Amino acid sequence: MDVLLQILVNGLSVGAVYALFALGYTLVFSVLGVINFAHGALFTLGAYLTYLGVGGAVGSNGALAGWALPLALPFPVALLLAGVGCAGANLLVEAVAFRPLRRRHAEPLLYLITSLGAGVVLVNLLQIAFGAEGYALPADALGDLPPMLTLAGARLRSVQLLLLLVCAAVMTVLTLWLERSRGGRALQAVSEDATTARLLGIDSDAMVRLSFALSGLLAGLSGGLVGLSVSIAGPYFGIVYGLKGLGVLVLGGLGSVPGALLGGLVVGLAEAAVPGDLSGLKDAVAFAFLFAILLLRPQGLLGRAPITKV
C-alpha cells in the first residue's frame, strides 16, 4: 500500500512537470498549428536564470567563469524573474524563427526546422557561457520549509509538493483565463480561424505574441522548479525533457489543454511504476506511449480528430 502511494506521489510530481511542458507546446500549437522546438532550450534557460537569481556563481568551465550576481534573491522572486526572462526570450524566438515565415505563409515543416535551430543556438550559447558541468540550486532555497514531508506513509519532498501546487495553480488559472476572459476567448478565436478572428477585430499578431510569452513563462517556471528538484544536469537537460514533452503532447492530443495534463500524469505515473532494476529503460516510456497512441488513436487521448477539407 505504502509502495503504491509512494509511486503515486512520485509519479504525479514528475507528471506535473511533463504536463507543464506539454502545456507550453500546446499554447503555441493551438494558435499557430506548429510546434516550437525551442521550448526545451527555454526550460534550460529558466533553470540557469533561477540559479543565477538565487546568487549562484558560474563554474570554472564557462566563459563567464566565477561570475555571479551581486545579490542573492529569495527563491520565489528568482523563479518569477526567470519566468519573465524566458517569456522575453520566447518573444525573441518568435520574432526571429516564426514571424518571417508567417509573413511568407511558409509550410509548417519550416517552422519546425527554424525553431529547432533557435533551440540549438540557445542551448549551445548557454554551454559556452556556463560550461557543460551540472549545477545544483542551494538546498535551503525554500527557506524554512522542511525538506521532507510524510503523508500517510508516503514521503514527499517539499519541492515535489511545490511542483504539484504550481502545476495545479497554472492549470486552473490558464483554463479559467482561456474560457472566461476576453483575452482568452480571443486566443481561442485565433486558434479556431485566424482570418475570421482578424475580421472580428482581434489583433491576431498580438495573440501569437501573447501565446509565446505565456509559453515561455511556463518553460521558465518549470525549468527553475525542476532545477531545484533534481539539479541542472548541464545545458542539454531541457532538451531531454523537451523531447519527452513531445511524447506527452501527442499522447494527450495536439492542442488540447486537458490532454496535456492527462498525458503528463499518465507518463509520470508510468515512469514511476517502472521497477528499480529496469530503471534505465524509464526514459523510453514516454516514447513507447507515443507510438502506441499513434497506432491506436492518432488524435491523442483528448484531441479532436482533424477534419480534412478538400
Added chain:
Amino acid sequence: MLDGSLLVQMLIGALLGLSVYLPLAAGQLSLATPGFMTVGGYVAALLSTRVAALGGAEPLYPLPSLLLELLLAAVVALALALLVGLPVLRLRGIYLAIATIALNEILRVVLLNNSWTGGAVGIFAIPQPFGDPLGYLAALAVLLLLAGATCQAIARHPLGRAMAAVRDDELAASCTGIDSFRIKLLAFAASAVLAALTGVLAAHFFNTWNARQGSFDASITTLAFVVFGGSRHWLGPVLGGLVLTALPELLRPVGDLRLVVFGAVILLGPLLFPQGVVTPALLQRLLP
C-alpha cells in the same frame, strides 16, 4: 589538412545528407537518419566481432563478410522503417518528425541498457576490411555514386514527380490519383536503408561504435547538411554534407562554436536561402 581520414568523414556526411534529403523531397522530415546509421553500425560491429566464422584467415576482414553485413543492415533498417512508417505515415503533418525523434530516443535507451550491445561503452576493436583510408574512400564513393545515380534517375522518373507533388500539396497530389502514403513510405524506407549502409562502413572505419552516434546533436548536424545545401536537388545535401563536415576541421578556432554555427544555419537558412545553396536555377546555369 585534407587528409584521407577527413575525406572519409566528408563522404559519410554527404551520404547522411542524402538520407535526410530523400524523405524531405516528399515533404517529410525524418530526424532518424543518425538512428538508422547507429543500427547499421551495430549490425556491422556485432557481426564482425561476435561471429568468428565471418573473420577469415587473413589479417584484413574479408570483403564478402562486409557485403553480408551491408545486406543484413539494409534488411534490419527496412524492417524498422516499415514498423515506424506504416502507422505514422498514414497521418499528415509533422508526425513523422516527432515519431523519428521518439525512435532515436528508444534506440538510444535500449542500446545503452543492453549488455549484449556493450551498454554505454559500446563495441571496440571492430576489424578492418581495408588497410588504409583509401579503401574506405573507394567503398564510400561507390555507395555515394550509386545513391546519387538513383536520386538522379528518380528525379526524371514519374516517381520523382509524384514525390514533388506530395511535397508541394499532399491533398492535391492524392486527388490526382497519387498514392501519397506509398510515396512517403518509399522515401522514408530508402532514407533508412541508405543511413544503415553508411553506418556499416562508418563502424568499420571508426573501429569502435556506441549509442552516442545517434544522439540529438547528430540529428541536428545531418539536418543542417540539407538546409545548407538545399533540398530541391540531390546535389544540395551532398554538397552540404561535404562542406559542413570539413568546415569545423578547416576552421579549428570555431571548435566550440560548431553547434552554434549549425544551429544558426538551421535557424537562418530557411529564412534567408529557402532553397539552400544548390538551387535548380543555379544548376541550370552551370549545366546547360
